[in-house]
């Protein structure tokens with residue numbers, strides 16, 4: 727349920743810590759765990775924590791449904807033209823490694839990715855950006871497929 731932070735992008739971690747501190751990221755587990763944890767973080771500590779986690783090696787969660795991974799990869803790389811869903815690759819990168827403040831998705835756990843994508847559709851908030859709109863256009867099956875595919879990215883068994 728909690729995200730893997732190892733290898734996550736420095737600026738993304740920093741932005742999330744600030745959005746917990748400022749009560750912008752407001753889904754139930756964020757309220758329960760992260761609002762308190764981030765309440766007293768100084769700018770320097772946010773910077774140091776983000777820099778630290780971003781240098782740790784990534785380890786894929788590998789816990790999605792293997793049978794859905796190919797379908798998830800197609801959506802990730804090509805989007806779904808008929809439902810106006812853009813390709814995830816244009817922002818999150820060809821290997822789901824992220825860029826600048828856009829997070830790495832490769833290797834996050836299936837359950838975290840699934841909840842995160844569902845919660846945008848349920849109206850919970852995050853820092854400004856395109857995801858609430860993108861996620862709310864995905865069907866439950868598409869979310870399952872994407873979360874499965876992404877959980878395996880970086881794993882020797884699917885590359």
Ligand code: HEC
Nearest residue numbers: 729812813814817828829839842852853855856857860872
């Ligand atoms: C136009 C650029 C753009 C596109 C296209 C895009 N994303 Fe994102 N995505 C972002 C940004 C920016 C964030 C960070 C939002 C924030 O700071 O809260 C993000 C965050 C996420 C997160 C949260 C990761 C975490 O660690 O909590 C997930 C999951 C995600 N995107 C999945 C997807 C999927 C799946 C697609 C394709 C269907 C997609 N994104 C397409 C820009 C994009």
